[in-house]
Amino acid sequence: MELGHVTRLDDVARALGVSTATVSRALSGKAGVSSEVAERVRRTAAEMGYVANVHARTLAGGTTTVIGLVVHEIGDPYFTEIAGGLVEAAEQNDLLVQVCHAGRDPGRELKQVRSLVAHRVRAVVLAGSGHTDPEVDADLRALLDGFTARGGHVVAIGRRHLESDALLPDNTGAGATLARHLLELGHRRIAVLGGPPGLTTVQDRLAGIHSVLDGREDVELHVLETDFTRDGAATAAVEVVERWPRTTAVLALNDAMAIGVLDTLRRRGVRVPEQVSVAGFDDVAVAAQLSPSLTTTRFPLTEMGREALQLVLTPPSGEARRRRVDHQLITRESTAPPPQE
Amino acid sequence: MELGHVTRLDDVARALGVSTATVSRALSGKAGVSSEVAERVRRTAAEMGYVANVHARTLAGGTTTVIGLVVHEIGDPYFTEIAGGLVEAAEQNDLLVQVCHAGRDPGRELKQVRSLVAHRVRAVVLAGSGHTDPEVDADLRALLDGFTARGGHVVAIGRRHLESDALLPDNTGAGATLARHLLELGHRRIAVLGGPPGLTTVQDRLAGIHSVLDGREDVELHVLETDFTRDGAATAAVEVVERWPRTTAVLALNDAMAIGVLDTLRRRGVRVPEQVSVAGFDDVAVAAQLSPSLTTTRFPLTEMGREALQLVLTPPSGEARRRRVDHQLITRESTAPPPQE
DNA sequence: TACCATAACGCAAGCGCTTACGGACAGCGC
DNA sequence: GCGCTGTCCGTAAGCGCTTGCGTTATGGTA
Structure with missing residues (x-):
């Protein structure tokens, strides 16, 4: 007492x-x-x-036991799984994880990272897509440079524009794989629900899709820009159904969005996959339990979280370590051949 | 630079x-x-x-801008949603959230809280079930008492044994509601997948179920103790199917477990809800998208996370503020009348 | 025996900030 | 003119820890 x-x-x-x-x-x-x-x-x-007293210790020159994690959307299962792997691995190493929610807003993100740096965290882990416009990240990079210069460690997950240690999911490959999958099933009228164009993940996945579908005269491809969230996709799906009712496949750029699409289609009485096929990216844990279960590409998210912590623990070598993370196509119920005309 | x-x-x-x-x-x-x-x-x-420098500031007597969140399972959507609400609200108030994973182990939990206290966090939010055995929490309570005595703030979510500010989901009521729901559908051979008996949430939900089902001679009730996780339930479901093949309804004590049950039944070719009804607790975000969608009781988890932060922000009044959180029955596809014999 | 390395420990100077206290100065009423 | 109040700001004492350096004891060596 x-x-x-x-x-x-x-x-x-x-x-x-x-x-x-x-x-x-x-x-x-x-x-x-x-x-x-x-x-x-x-x-x-x-x-x-x-x-x-951690603060006294840190101030006196001791080292912190906190690592910062910056995610775009804490509610998004994509980040939840990464966070799960990271937090659990951290716990095993007596480290604490400070989670920051950046909401896909570079300004907010900057503020969060600044706060982490002020806390003298041992490492900053940035998860999620980077920005295609290098200008956007300029301040962030300056900040991170200062941080690393003072012994901080930066690990990126999927931020290929950052010159730090990184885990780089093969988004382009995943996009190509899914496009090919739809093609092989016989789909020719395909809608893609893309996220904001400023995100590299969006760019890469789209690039993969285009690399397979472009130049094919028999393919009718519509790309819709929308929010990178479930609700954004749910709304966009309405537009797809109304503007291009003959669409036979909807490819959402992540699983959260795909779930939104399924939701809209269900409400509208459109049967999946009999009338429309749906696919996503990331193979979030619930994708297998969806109704219908979701065709997607898998990245080992939890594993990536753990691996990020491994990078945190091993001192940075001379040059940045960049590991590519391979994807895997997971075929489930939500994709099937298009309906006979 | x-x-x-x-x-x-x-x-x-x-x-x-x-x-x-x-x-x-x-x-x-x-x-x-x-x-x-x-x-x-x-x-x-x-x-x-x-x-x-946050550490210098804190050491010199300034106040921290970090609040600690202790959850049992970071991967469990139940906690994810709470964490989501909390982190987002925190961000709006320029606070940082430190997330700890306790893995339902009182020892680990204690260690985590100790670490948070050492970090002089402004508040500690404990989410998830408490322990029925007061002994288990004795050390924790001593620790928290010291913490509050020094101006720390403790907010509990669902830990009714702690004398702190608290948000208390009505678990007993939810249990009773679901039991009544199954009864009304006509189910008489019911299996309950309970969690470890040491958790108050388990105890309360079971109590609610028993309050409705006990004493009814026409009801055959089997309660199975298992892990409070998806995998634990998946395994337990196998046992249910094999030991009591005539069971027509499985009630899992949370949605994660219900998902595990659905998984097992799907693998075994048991149709839900035609042959067996399944229900869970908490109405986790994906419950609506499951195959089939899940009957459950809803607690406003994200909202609870936000509300917890509100409690953190408003200085503790003389006596503990304890708010009861009501549940809501969400009827979906996974429950239906039992098959005709 | 004298000398020096080595080990075990204490002293005290910070780390970067907050804050009580006190000084300087202006403005006011008498 | 004096004293008083109040505002604005600087001085310096910590907050609780780590760590370089100095001191002492110990043992090994020539």
Whole structure:
């Protein structure tokens, strides 16, 4: 209970009749203390319920045990899974994760990163798409450069424009794979629900799709720009149904959007996949349980979160480590051959 | 770029020819500085890219802008939605959220909270079920008591045993509602997939179920203890199918588990709801998109996260504020009358 | 025995900020 | 003119920890 009082390093030192220096060294396992004393210190500290003041420690030059994670949409399963892998791995390494929600707004993102830097976090992990316009990220990069220069570590997931360690999902390949899949099923009138054009993920996935579909005279392709969210896609799907009612396949640029599309189609009484096929990206955990289950491409998101932490833990080598993450086509119920005319 | 150097308060002060005290006061909007000077300070600080060192500030007695969130399972949508509401609301108030994963292990939880306390977070939000055994939480409560005594703020979501501000979902009511729902559909052979008995949420939901089903001679009720996770339920569902093949309804104590049940039944070729009805708790976002969509009870999770932040922001009044959160039955495809014999 | 490395520990100077306290100065009433 | 109040600002004392350096004890070596 002990209202209002926290045991400090000094209290422990006094209780043992040693100096704070000794206690400090003993507790952080540094050399310069005999093992018996160290043991006694540790025991007493534990008994007294001593917990080091993180701020004092950090200020004095010790190292932080917090890493920052910046995501676009905390509610999006894509990020949830990454966060899950990261937080769990962090916990195993006695690290804490500070989660920031940037809402796909570069300004907000900048603010969040600034705050993380101010907290002297050990590392910043940036998850999600970068911006195609290098200008947008200019401030961010300057900030991150300063951060790394002072010993901070930056790990990106899918931000290929950043010169940091990175996990780079093969978005272009995934786009191509899905386009090919639809083509092989026989679809020729395809709608793509794209996100805001400023995002590299959007750009890459679209590029993959175009690389397969462009130049084919028998293919009618409509690309709709919309919000990169489930609701955005749900609304856009209405437009697809009304403007191009003969569409036989809708390709959403992520699973959240695909779910939105399924939702709209269900409400409108359009049967999937009998009348319209739907596919997404990312193979979010629930994709398999959807009604109908969703054809998508898989990136090992949880695994990527864990791997990001591994990068955090291993000190940055001379040059940036960039690992490409491969995709995998997951064929499920939501795609099928188009209806006979 | 400026490798290795961060602008400090002192740098700003020197640039302006004033004392650090003045700069400090100006930046934190305290009295004692003329408005012109304050304005000049703010401008110069911004120009120099000054960002206060959070640790120094906190150590010197300033207040933190971090709040800690402890969840049982970061991957569980239940917590994800709460976290989503919380993180978003926090962002709007210039607060950072530190997320901890306790994995339903009191020891780990304790460790995480200890770490949060060491970080002098402004508030600790504990989400998820408490433990029925008061002993288990004894250490935790001592820790939290110390924390509040030093001005910390504790907000619980669903931890009715803690004497803090709390949001208390009506789990008992929800259990009763679902049991009644199954009964009304005509189900008489019901299996319940419960979680570990040490959790109050499990206890409360079960209590609600029992309050409706107990004493009815025509009802055959089997309660299975299992892991409170999707995989745990998936495994348990196998057991249900094999041991009590005539079961017509499976009630899982949360949606994640219900999803696991659906998964198992699908694999086994058992049709839902034609042969077996399935229901869950919480109305996680994907419940509506499942195949088949899931009957469940809704708690406004995202809203609860937001509300928790509101509690964090409003200073604790004399006595704990405890708000009960009502549930709502969401009837969907996964429940229907049992098959004719 | 004298000398020096080595180990074990204490001293004290910070880390970058906040804030009590006090000084300087202006304005006011008497 | 004096004193008083109030405003604006600087001085300096910490906040609780880490760590470089100095001191002392210890043992090994020539």
